[in-house]
Amino acid sequence: MEKRTPLYDTHVALGGKMVPFGGYLMPVQYPAGVIAEHMAVREKAGLFDVSHMAELLLEGPDALANLQWLVTADLSKMTDGQVKYAMLCNERGGIVDDLVVCRQGPEKYLLVVNAGNHEKDAEWVSSRLTGGVRFSDISDQVAQLALQGPKSGDILKKICAEADIPEKYYRFNDHVTLRCKGGDVEALVSQTGYTGEFGFELYCPADRAADLWNTLLEAGAPEGLLPCGLGARDTLRLEAAMPLYGHEMDDDVSPKEAGLPCKLDGKDFLGREAIIARGAPAVKRVGLKVTGRGIVREHCDLYYPGGDKVGRTTSGTHCPFLGYGAAMGYVDLTAAEPGTALEADVRGRRIPVEVVPLPFYKITR
Numbered sequence: 001m002e003k004r005t006p007l008y009d010t011h012v013a014l015g016g017k018m019v020p021f022g023g024y025l026m027p028v029q030y031p032a033g034v035i036a037e038h039m040a041v042r043e044k045a046g047l048f049d050v051s052h053m054a055e056l057l058l059e060g061p062d063a064l065a066n067l068q069w070l071v072t073a074d075l076s077k078m079t080d081g082q083v084k085y086a087m088l089c090n091e092r093g094g095i096v097d098d099l100v101v102c103r104q105g106p107e108k109y110l111l112v113v114n115a116g117n118h119e120k121d122a123e124w125v126s127s128r129l130t131g132g133v134r135f136s137d138i139s140d141q142v143a144q145l146a147l148q149g150p151k152s153g154d155i156l157k158k159i160c161a162e163a164d165i166p167e168k169y170y171r172f173n174d175h176v177t178l179r180c181k182g183g184d185v186e187a188l189v190s191q192t193g194y195t196g197e198f199g200f201e202l203y204c205p206a207d208r209a210a211d212l213w214n215t216l217l218e219a220g221a222p223e224g225l226l227p228c229g230l231g232a233r234d235t236l237r238l239e240a241a242m243p244l245y246g247h248e249m250d251d252d253v254s255p256k257e258a259g260l261p262c263k264l265d266g267k268d269f270l271g272r273e274a275i276i277a278r279g280a281p282a283v284k285r286v287g288l289k290v291t292g293r294g295i296v297r298e299h300c301d302l303y304y305p306g307g308d309k310v311g312r313t314t315s316g317t318h319c320p321f322l323g324y325g326a327a328m329g330y331v332d333l334t335a336a337e338p339g340t341a342l343e344a345d346v347r348g349r350r351i352p353v354e355v356v357p358l359p360f361y362k363i364t365r
Contacts, residue, residue, distance in 0.1 A: 005051035006143050006209040014227055022115030024052040027229040037232035038320040041195050044224035045149030047216055048233055050194075050201070051209060052115035054139040056122060059108045062131035067109055070125060071101065072255055072262045072269055078103040083170040083190055087255055087262065088124060089271025093278055094251040095258065097121050098243065100192065102172055110188075112144075114245050128270075143209030147216060148199030148236075151223040156189070156200060158219040165200075166191040169365050180208070180215040187212070194233060196240020196361055239319045241287060241328060241359035247298055247314045248285060248328060257281040257330070259358075283311065284336040287360055288344070290325030292352035300344040302331055305352070310335040313344060319360060326360050327353065 002025045011018065016027030027049065029037065040046045058067060067075055073086035082103050088096035097117040102110040113121040118139065126135045147156060156165055164176040172190030187204040204212050217225060234244075243249055248258055254275050255262035264276055290296050295318055302311040316327030327344070335342060338357050343350040 003052075005049055006206045007049045007051060007213055010210050010213055011049065011227075016227070016229060019230070021230055022052050023118070024115060026052060027227075029229040029231045030227050032226055034229070034231035034235065035320045037226050037228040038235050040224060040226040041149045041197050041228060041232065041236055042321045043150070044226075045147065045151040045155055045199075045220055046195075046226050046228035046232065047213065047220065048146040048148065048228050049213070050146050051143040051206070053144050054113045054115060054118035054121065054137070055142045055144075055203070056111040056113060056125060057108070057136040057138050058111065058125075058129075058133055059136070060133040061107055062133045063107050063109050065131065066129050066133050067101065068267055069270055070128060071099070072271075073101070074263070074267050075101060075103070075109075076267070080105055081166070081172055081174070083172055083192055085170075085261065087260065088121065089255065089269065089275070090251060091271060091274060092252070093254045093271045093274030095245070095249040095253055095255060096124055096251065097245055098249065098260070102188070102190065104174055117245060141206055142203050143206045143212075145202045145204070145209070145213060145216070146193055146195075146199065147202065148193045148195045148197050149225075150198055151220070151225070152199045155216065155220040155223055155225060159215055160189075165189065178202070178204070178212060178215070180211045182208070182211040185212050194242055195236035196242065196359065196363065197236065198363060198365070235317055235320060238315055238317055238326060238328070239322060239359070239361040243285075243328075244315060254278060254281070257283060257285070259285045282333065283330040284333055285314075285328060285358070286331055286336050287356045287358040288313065288316070288327040288329060288342070288353040289356045289360075290327070290344075290351060291354050294346055294349070294351045295325050296327045296344040296346060296351055296353060300327070300329075300346055302329060302335070302353070303343045303345065303350070304335065305341055305343050310342065322360055328358070331355070
């Protein structure tokens, strides 16, 4: 039985097409459609319900020491209000999950993890804690909304003090007062997202999610704000070459193979020695531009034209803003050079693709 986010009834009322995802019933799209929602985020603004994501809280004098061992990133120089991208690794060097860490205080860290890995991550972290640290799974108490797009800052200014809006990427402000229907809402506001676009993620009490959602939609209407579903979220993250757990990474793929930030010459962490022991990766995550006719999706084998197999795709779709089909995948190092011509096997039909640099789309921050 799939769970429902606090905004389920709101999505249904807006005509959202609900589908199972990460253990929840989530809107894949609204009546405007995936392409319109995608373009709204690139050109104006879009609003996503991402309350299916899980929030884990570590507090206490040994919270930092525990996290330093559990995650790949070095958190020792983080300051209050800073966000860091990191991964949890297993003893084999594979990725348990990727996550963001928010430092709310010197002894208080918020971890935001993937919905599909919620229970797995909660058990992984809580079972490995030692010393003076308290673990809390606060996911059911928190709703998360993502306001993304070049107009998102203008919209947010309408419901809060401009000084409360984080000015820099991967920074957040806590205890921000948002003026909403039904009364003020206190939220954590971070300049983060999963679209490759300028934008914010807002964490608020679950019972006030609908008030905040409706307030934002009304405030953003003059700017062209649209409610957006998982379909647009996936096409947007693919254009930005952002990896998705279960596609570009899993329990067997190491951060180095995935081409994700992971320093091995600094602090120690769980899985570090195994990653070092693996040696230099034999494959590389690459971008693929479709040069033939058709859409290349995940799980397509990749070949030299008329020749040997050199890899596989992990994600793929048509990119609405870029106007062409694109995919990500892993290929042998000999086939990883940009400009290399390959073929993707799509249900027995070979579709020409070309290796291109990642990301496909990037804004200047």
